[in-house]
Amino acid sequence: MKSSKKIKREEFIRICKLHGLKITPQRMAIYEEVTGSSGHPSAEIIYRKIKRKYPGISFDTVNRTLLTFSDIGLLQIVEGYGEPKRFDANTQDHHHFRCLRCGSIIDVYHKRYDELEIPAEIETHHKVIRKRVVLEGICKQCRER
Amino acid sequence: MKSSKKIKREEFIRICKLHGLKITPQRMAIYEEVTGSSGHPSAEIIYRKIKRKYPGISFDTVNRTLLTFSDIGLLQIVEGYGEPKRFDANTQDHHHFRCLRCGSIIDVYHKRYDELEIPAEIETHHKVIRKRVVLEGICKQCRER
DNA sequence: CTACTAATTAAGAGTAACTCTTATTTGTTG
DNA sequence: CAACAAATAAGAGTTACTCTTAATTAGTAG
Ligand SMILES: [Mn+2]
Ligand SMILES: [Mn+2]
Ligand SMILES: [Zn+2]
Ligand SMILES: [Zn+2]
Numbered sequence A, B: 001m002k003s004s005k006k007i008k009r010e011e012f013i014r015i016c017k018l019h020g021l022k023i024t025p026q027r028m029a030i031y032e033e034v035t036g037s038s039g040h041p042s043a044e045i046i047y048r049k050i051k052r053k054y055p056g057i058s059f060d061t062v063n064r065t066l067l068t069f070s071d072i073g074l075l076q077i078v079e080g081y082g083e084p085k086r087f088d089a090n091t092q093d094h095h096h097f098r099c100l101r102c103g104s105i106i107d108v109y110h111k112r113y114d115e116l117e118i119p120a121e122i123e124t125h126h127k128v129i130r131k132r133v134v135l136e137g138i139c140k141q142c143r144e145r
Numbered sequence C: 001c002t003a004c005t006a007a008t009t010a011a012g013a014g015t016a017a018c019t020c021t022t023a024t025t026t027g028t029t030g
Numbered sequence D: 001c002a003a004c005a006a007a008t009a010a011g012a013g014t015t016a017c018t019c020t021t022a023a024t025t026a027g028t029a030g
Helices: A004-018 A025-036 A043-053 A059-071 B004-018 B025-036 B043-053 B059-071
Strands: A095-099 A105-108 A127-138 B095-099 B105-108 B127-138
Touching: A004 A025, A025 A043, A025 A059, A043 A059, B004 B025, B025 B043, B025 B059, B043 B059
Parallel strands: A095 A127, B095 B127
Antiparallel strands: A095 A105, A127 B127, B095 B105
16 A cells, blocks of 8 residues: 555656656655645745755755745745745645734635635636635734733 | 815824824825825835935835834735735725736725635634735736737 | 924845856756 | 756845934923
């Protein structure tokens, strides 16, 4: 029986080839790291973690690769307000709650949000590719302090 | 009969006093500029426009003032992905469509979006202050090219 | 109106988060 | 395995803020 890690790697290779991207050790490491981390890490955080196991890697490669992955749909960038970009390898349809105090980002799964209709005056003029609900406020941990 | 411009200024002064902010010519100019502009300008754009009529003003003052105004609810910052922040003096309940190619931001008014319920598992743990729908895609102008 | 003082500002230096350039290395293809 | 386009490392450069400091000023107490 195949491990889920191996299936994930094969899927990764498939999508890279589909987009004409070479399979490099750096890309593998970055993909494993970002899919393995449950949160919504920044490029800097991902860079630091990978550097432990792979000291030669450069920040530029990590950042460029994350943007490439975002272009080909392997991951997404979470909506924000100009702080470091936060990456998300969760490709399921989902939304986010963002804490205005500590910056933590929590996944929100809600079927009604996935089914939102697009207003007619937008739909007739523009092409909508993505729709998301963004919730903001103060998270549990921050409230308790 | 009072002009709407005058009413706007009085309301501005009221809110500033409410938050213990001094009424300075710079603040007045920035507020007039940002409420007068229909789009969703960046700090740099607002700075350049004000500089024409008020050559002595500094970028830092414009930027700091915009952030202050956002803190006290006179305006908001539009959700984005790390480009320059975009400010919005439209205080009505509304949402945004953002063009992924040219970066233009279009207001979306849709009652159903204003009435979105908050999922129970978020509501019970965290305090939600704001909820917004973000649409993304390619705008009419960009499609026609 | 005048003096006082805390808030605000201009100017410019500093910083964070990318983003680009160039020389070198490497994955893929024939 | 030879050829070469793609990718990387290193470091410089850029953008968009953000901070520091000295000067100015709005609001208020007399
Ligand atoms: Mn997520
Ligand atoms: Mn708007
Ligand atoms: Zn928090
Ligand atoms: Zn466009």
